[in-house]
Amino acid sequence: MTQGSLIPEATEQVRLFHVSVPQEVIDDLRARLRATRFPNAQPKDWSQGVPIAHARALVQYWESGYDWRRFETELNSFPNFRTLIDGLGIHFIHGRSPHPDALPILLTHGWPGSIAEFIEIIRPLTNPTEHGGRAQDAFHVVVPSLPGFGFSDTPTDTGWTLTRIASAWSELMQRLGYRRWVAQGGDWGAGVTIALGHLLPAGLAGIHLNLQFVSPTEIAGNLSQSTWPQTIEYALADSPAGQAMWIYEKFYRWTDNAGSPEDVLSRDQMLDNISLYWFTNTAASSARINWENKDASFSGDKLSLPVAATVYPREVYRPPKSWAEQTYSNLIYWHEAEHGGHFAAFEEPDIFVEEMRSAFRTLREQ
Numbered sequence: 023m024t025q026g027s028l029i030p031e032a033t034e035q036v037r038l039f040h041v042s043v044p045q046e047v048i049d050d051l052r053a054r055l056r057a058t059r060f061p062n063a064q065p066k067d068w069s070q071g072v073p074i075a076h077a078r079a080l081v082q083y084w085e086s087g088y089d090w091r092r093f094e095t096e097l098n099s100f101p102n103f104r105t106l107i108d109g110l111g112i113h114f115i116h117g118r119s120p121h122p123d124a125l126p127i128l129l130t131h132g133w134p135g136s137i138a139e140f141i142e143i144i145r146p147l148t149n150p151t152e153h154g155g156r157a158q159d160a161f162h163v164v165v166p167s168l169p170g171f172g173f174s175d176t177p178t179d180t181g182w183t184l185t186r187i188a189s190a191w192s193e194l195m196q197r198l199g200y201r202r203w204v205a206q207g208g209d210w211g212a213g214v215t216i217a218l219g220h221l222l223p224a225g226l227a228g229i230h231l232n233l234q235f236v237s238p239t240e241i242a243g244n245l246s247q248s249t250w251p252q253t254i255e256y257a258l259a260d261s262p263a264g265q266a267m268w269i270y271e272k273f274y275r276w277t278d279n280a281g282s283p284e285d286v287l288s289r290d291q292m293l294d295n296i297s298l299y300w301f302t303n304t305a306a307s308s309a310r311i312n313w314e315n316k317d318a319s320f321s322g323d324k325l326s327l328p329v330a331a332t333v334y335p336r337e338v339y340r341p342p343k344s345w346a347e348q349t350y351s352n353l354i355y356w357h358e359a360e361h362g363g364h365f366a367a368f369e370e371p372d373i374f375v376e377e378m379r380s381a382f383r384t385l386r387e388q
Contacts, residue, residue, distance in 0.1 A: 031111065036105045088293045090301075111174060130210075132210035133309070168187065170182070171302075171308045182314055195223075204229060208233045228328035232333075259303055268305075
């Protein structure tokens with residue numbers, strides 16, 4: 023299966039997009055899952071990766087208990103669009119607020135995440151009066167899928183660096199008619215958001231990061247999948263169990279859990295994200311962001327625009343505020359959350375929503 027079977031060709035017009043996976047594709051997934059050949063039993067803990075009992079339980083649930091149509095309906099409850107930018111069809115969700123003075127916010131996911139990370143926070147951000155907030159905290163929310171991820175096109179050429187993606191995001195916000203907006207990101211989404219901070223496109227009023235690339239010494243780009251991404255992706259593209267475990271293990275390692283990913287995320291949530299990778303066949307194309315940016319270094323890159331930051335206790339990298347102040351000369355907000363890890367919005371949606379409201383409150387007053 024290719025992306026083309028799911029995704030219509032994009033044009034420069036912003037066109038509505040309806041998520042619809044053919045039933046035969048879902049049936050094929052279930053048949054592959056039923057035919058899974060598991061490895062011989064390994065250690066029962068997570069010291070060498072996903073324990074066999076956890077793997078069998080997740081595969082069995084994906085095959086017989088998981089309902090993709092539920093998530094598909096949830097995705098389609100938001101306005102989805104595709105548009106052609108820099109030769110590539112970009113998919114995005116656009117949730118507009120009923121409050122006229124809402125602040126537009128661009129949310130960028132990373133790897134191995136997707137737009138699934140943000141589904142639970144879109145409505146609280148766009149309509150705060152229905153979710154414990156005030157009208158003056160409202161956002162218009164734009165959630166794009168990174169190139170090579172989900173329902174965005176797969177690049178056919180190299181060169182889709184963080185800076186090029188940031189330029190595409192700037193064009194997207196301009197195309198949507200936003201003249202003053204903010205951006206947020208974690209993981210590679212933080213890299214894109216930092217790149218936006220350096221580009222300083224018209225209208226960008228500030229950024230928020232839940233992963234802060236600040237250090238007195240060099241910080242290399244993501245090492246995972248950064249050397250020969252195409253080789254391992256043959257296995258991931260052919261085996262749904264392999265694809266699932268590749269991501270499931272990251273949910274264990276990078277979330278604020280007590281010993282199991284299910285402590286933080288439900289199986290349905292994890293499989294929503296995993297299924298997006300499987301149905302769009304984007305294991306290889308999503309890994310290329312690591313290859314494209316394997317030599318990227320972010321430490322010492324000063325930013326002058328307003329920067330807000332939230333540090334989560336189980337994030338993979340947690341710098342002190344003093345380091346951030348050396349890099350971000352206009353640090354308007356810094357907060358250390360009580361709970362959460364690498365997938366901030368996915369793990370702790372209520373905390374994430376409150377962080378967005380608090381982080382950008384001062385910018386609304388300008």
